[in-house]
Amino acid sequence: MLWSGWGDPAKAADLPEPVRELLASLLGVRPPAVPAAELGQVRLRPVALTPLVLAGLSDIVGHDHVRFDDETRIRHTRGKSTPDLLRIRAGDGSDAPDAVVLPGTHDEVAALLGYCADNRIAVVPFGGGTSVVGGLTASGSGFAGVVALGLRRMDRLVGLDTVSMVAELEPGLRAVEAERMLAGHGLTLGHFPQSYEYATLGGFAAARSSGQASSGYGRFDDMVMGLTLATPSGTLRLGRAPRSAAGPDLRQLVLGSEGAFGVITSLRLRVRPAPEVTVYEGWRFASFAEGTAAARLLAQRGPLPTVLRLSDETETMVGLAKPGELGAPSDGGCLMITGYEGAGEEVGAVRERAAAALAGAGGVALGAGPGESWAKGRFAAPYLRDSLLAAGATAETLETACFWSELPALYEAVRRALHDELASPLVMCHVSHVYETGASLYFTVVTAQSADPVEQWAKAKRAACDAIVRTGGTISHHHGVGRDHREAYAAEIGDLGVDVVRAVKARLDPSGVLNPGVLLS
């Protein structure tokens, strides 16, 4: 993973010329005055941990698995939000951990947590490093230091129960590797968020991830049948049945806890047969309102495609639904992508019924072209963002979910907030996940970088978050809370809700070393 941006540097994509022209003429984007820092130029604090403490960490995981060289520290600094990238590109390594420790087993994780609690060392559980909400930016204030607890050595498929269709997997396993392992057994998880190529299973669980095919395969939290959580106070082992009436579902308390309660060391996940057939196609609707009504119809009356995604007029015009064709002329209206995965006969039947419903709701079938183009570019947007940043534009996303009846007002309120705060931004939106009672909205914003692009975006983001809270949406449908959404999250669950989360944390992490400043301030 590129330390200052996304993914494999070899895959970096230059912006097409029409896009460059559009940025310059429409948004007034100018190349940045200062070039991005080189790795060697990133400013780091000295390692705060004493040699004695570093030796103590080595005693637990072995000397090779405690790293505090500059490059390793930089590669574990913050996540991949646009402000994160702007900061690291400006050479700001101030949030770097003092060391990175790499446990290989549950017992090593448990021992590390005990040691860090005893020595007042803050711990940042680190999977793929793809957080876009500040989930990896722990506060070291009041601590002897900060270690990133890298989970990449815990990357095994531990067991497979093909009768129950449950796989036991380790948290540091990257989704793309998990899919490769499961494919060998004819199976899939079916979880494909945009971070798919780098994110880990533990991260999906800790942050309540949702993927592009979640309409068909369910959210990640739907897949978690069981989990093990190492905490400074001991180990929680949860999940004896798919569903239970034995008290509150504590699995659902760990999911979304973002490393603040403990470190997930094992996951038992529902798997499915790998699809025999995958079909992606496009539909055009005259307006976002009409397309949204059609999406709601499928969500409430069925059948629901495996993938259902509807771009608004702006996103359709710019072509962002198909990053591979960015800037290509659109046919107007709003583009919907529908995808079907499964056994051949079933896909045929579902697709036929869905197509009839969409046509009845005013959709015009565009065939497989747009669907295939979307599928080709479905993990490419983060690369595109890197190119935009380099060109002098700020590009960032934010997302929410709400009940259907609130969706039009929420959509307008967020757009207005962003337009009010930023000078002529490009604000695009799509519905990416639908439920019977509501849907998510995913906004992408592109604007010319000001002299202080971090503060520029912070102001705009605050305004957008205020709009979300005010109009009744949740502050995140799938990115999580991190540091960036703490205030909105607190407003969402209220003071008493915050106190409940604090009470759980105090029990599991009494010294407060786990991801301090994340989830709760």
Next chain:
Amino acid sequence: MLWSGWGDPAKAADLPEPVRELLASLLGVRPPAVPAAELGQVRLRPVALTPLVLAGLSDIVGHDHVRFDDETRIRHTRGKSTPDLLRIRAGDGSDAPDAVVLPGTHDEVAALLGYCADNRIAVVPFGGGTSVVGGLTASGSGFAGVVALGLRRMDRLVGLDTVSMVAELEPGLRAVEAERMLAGHGLTLGHFPQSYEYATLGGFAAARSSGQASSGYGRFDDMVMGLTLATPSGTLRLGRAPRSAAGPDLRQLVLGSEGAFGVITSLRLRVRPAPEVTVYEGWRFASFAEGTAAARLLAQRGPLPTVLRLSDETETMVGLAKPGELGAPSDGGCLMITGYEGAGEEVGAVRERAAAALAGAGGVALGAGPGESWAKGRFAAPYLRDSLLAAGATAETLETACFWSELPALYEAVRRALHDELASPLVMCHVSHVYETGASLYFTVVTAQSADPVEQWAKAKRAACDAIVRTGGTISHHHGVGRDHREAYAAEIGDLGVDVVRAVKARLDPSGVLNPGVLLS
């Protein structure tokens, strides 16, 4: 509701003669030596609350809504488990609350909780009174008294959002009344547990209920989009979207909390169009193993019927799947009931595909007869139990869920435990709820009453619970924890899990007045 048994006394059913003969000859059941107590014979403790305290309660809810006459106290004593009925039929009113208070609003509930916390009065939230796990048997020890907080006045349909398909309903509304109200709008919740005719929505939420049609409509916890919880520490208002990544899902912490954290005063529930068509039919499988494999096939490969229920050989033989035809000769093997509800065309398509899958898995179609017979008797089993108790038999149920691969061993272990503890019992079982990764098992046990039938059953139940815990199942799929499953629940979530639940309770109910002894000991 009959104070000493189930439901409407006018609907009480005498046992058919073949059943009486079977009980006598096979199980050695003899009529009880002592007749059941009359209402006036139930022994009650004097009301422990002082006139001053009673006046304080009246100040909050009004004089008419504080009751402490004998009959009202008896009608709020314990729930409807077989031990509960055996005790009350023996005239044992020792667990009666000192008073029953009937708030009409959220604010009155909140005020009552504050008052009871200040005055160290234990509070038992009371909906339909149908708990079968001791969920209404609070411990008054160390308290100034016990009040049952009856929710029956909070029975309104507060709002209906037909765009989002969400209804706001009050917790004291009985399910049967909720369905009547929603039917006026062409809608349904689709939640039909055996307690349907008496249980309330708040009780479903507090106990994580699952219904006979949950394969199609989902469990009750799937339906809860939002809720309001009054606690002695303030009010929690949760649920701003169908699903969220904003931290742990606190809704899932309240669901299943069984009145130990607070009182649910409002629910926002997902509703669906009332079905145009309902079809129930029967299938015969050669064995429980074969039928289970077929059920698993539908759960994992689809399509899943709205109702899917498979009786084992014994339950099929006795005819308990069709209480209206109890004792009628069976065709052998195992009876599966499949039900389909929805729009006409959809029902037809799903039914056709499911039928093909079932036939392919060895099922023999029995047509609509057994399905209709099941549907006719689907809420009748509790009446049947009353008749069995009166005849001198103990009849009780217990249930669990596990992953598919563990199901055969769990089934055998529970059967063995019951056979070991009871002299020639009749042990019947059915799979009532299926998931992709597992299923529930629901056992019905009939045996001759010993001289101390409460202790007799307690011993057998303990053995069955031990078997469940030992073989990896959850202690309850839909009945809940109550007092009866506390130890098994603690074993299931472990000491640290118990501590987490305690920490939440301590924050929301610091004086511990809420349903003491329920969920946690």
